[in-house]
Structures are given as C-alpha cells and as structure tokens.
Amino acid sequence: MKLVILDRDGVINEDRDDFVKNTMEWVPLPKSCDAIANLTQAGWHVVVATNQSGIGRGLFDMHALNAMHEKMHRLVGQAGGRIDAVVFCPHTADDQCSCRKPQPGMVEDIMARFNVRGEGLPMVGDSLRDLQAIAAVGGRPLLVKTGKGLRTLEKGGLPEGTQVFDNLFAAADYLINLEN
Template sequence: MKLVILDRDGVINQDRDDFVKNTLEWIPLDKSLEAVANLTQSGWHVVVATNQSGIGRGLFDVHALNAMHEKMHRLVNQAGGRIDAVFICPHTANDKCGCRKPMPGMVQDIAERFNVRLEGLPMIGDSLRDLEAIAAVGGQPILVRTGKGEKTLAAGNLPAGTLVFDNLFEAATHLIAG
C-alpha cells in the first residue's frame, strides 16, 4: 500500500499565528486540493496527522474542528481526491503526551492502523516537528516551503535526508513519479 502522511495547517490549508479556529479561517492553499486528488488518483492513500492544541487551549472545540475537517473532506472530494483518515493530537506541549509531534506516537498509530511499514514512510510537513516525528521512526521527511516551511528551512537542523519542495503539489508530483 502506498500511503503518505500530510500535516494540515501550512501544507493543505493556510496557517495562522492565532490558530485556524473555524471553517471561515480554513482556506486551502493553492493547488493543495489538486495535489491530494493527484495522489488519490495515482493509488496513494492520504492520511492527515495534525497537532490541534487550540482544543487544549480552549480556542475552539471538537465541533469546530469536525466542521473544518468536513470542509476539507468536501473540497478534496470535489477536486477528485480522498483523505482516508485524520489523526489529531488535541494536547498542548505542557501535556507531554506521546501523540503530539515531534513525538512519533501519531505516526506509529497511523502505521499500525493502515498496516504499513514505518521505514521510508513519507510525511509532508512545514515544521521541524513534522519532520522529526517521521524521522524518529525511519520514515521519509518531506518539507514544503508553504506555511512555516521557509522559516523551518532557514533555521536549518533538518533531519538527514529531508526532501524540500515549494508546495504540496510539487511534493505530490515527486511521490507519484516514484
């Protein structure tokens, strides 16, 4: 099974310093929906893994998060794609949980649920914590320059073997090409 894990904010949709808190603030990035559709149509399974500490901080609730994800699924479907699952961590950094990226818990849960090997499993993100979560289990970290990506790239210290692309569309095109 070909499976790719995507971070959400800054990869699929616009990120905000004050958190994406509702469906009006959930705005897809240019060509991101098309990228997911291309992956789906090329036989890839797409899973989203997203830290959502806005829940733990009380900035929005699970109903608002579900509404954002319903919008994401609807728009991806309209573009001809599919997101197979969305995994979230609702905790804040202070909670010290194992599912909050950069910890690898969410990635391990996805691999177990979909019965895929962690080694070489690609994950596309815009922050160092996305890259660290997948690198910790032997996966393939992929950085996009959208969202916090440019800042992440400028800061350096990327995990060994990190691939870098301008956006999700280019990263998806690379994966599809094999």
C-alpha cells in the first residue's frame, strides 16, 4: 500500500502563530488540495497527522476542529482527491503524552490502522517535530518550505535523509514520480 502522512497546518493550510481556530481561519495553501488529489489519483492513501494543542489550551473545541476538517475534506474532494483519515493530538506539551509530535505515537497509530511498516514511510511536514516523529519509526522525512518550513530549514538539525521541497505540490509530484 502506498501511504503518505501529511502534517496539516503549514503543509495543507496556512499556519498562524495564534493557532487556526475556526473554518474562517482555515485557508488552504495554493495547490495543496490539487497535490492531495494528484496523490489520490496516483493510488496513494493520504492520512493527516496533526498536533492540535489549541483544544488543550481551550482556544477551540471539538466542534470547531471537526468543522475545519469537514472543510478540508470538502475542498480536497472538489479537487478530485481524498483524505483517508485524520489523526490528531489534542494535548499540550505539558501533558507529556506519547501522541504529540515529535513523539511517534500518531505515526505508530497510523501504521497499525493501515497495516504499514515505518521503514520508508513518507511524512510531509513543516516543522522539526514532524520530521522527528517519522524518523523515529524509520520513515522518510519530507520538509516543505511553507508554514514554518523555512525557519525549520534555517535552524538545521534535520533528521538524516530529510528531503526539502518548496511546497506540498512539489513533494507530491516527487512521490508520484518515484513509482514511474
């Protein structure tokens, strides 16, 4: 099975320093929905893994998160794509849970649900913690320069083998062309 994990904020939609808290603030990045559609049409399964500490901080509730994800699913569907699952961590860093990236809990959950191995499993993210979460299971870290990606790149310390792309569209194109 061809499966790719995507971070949400900064990869699929615009990120905000004050958190994306509602559907009005959830704005897709240019060509991100097309990128997911291209992956879907090339036979990839797409799963989103996202830290959503805004819930734990009381900035928004599950109703707001579900509404944002409904919007994301709708826009991706209109582009001809599909997101197979969305996995999220509602905890803050203070909770010290095993699911909040950079911990690999969400990635391990996805691996179990979809019966895939971590070795070579690609994950597209814009922050070091995204890359660390996939590297922890032997996966393939892909950094995009959108969202916090440029800052992440400038800070350095990326996991070995991290590949860098301008945006999700370029990363998706790379993954699709790997198969050809």
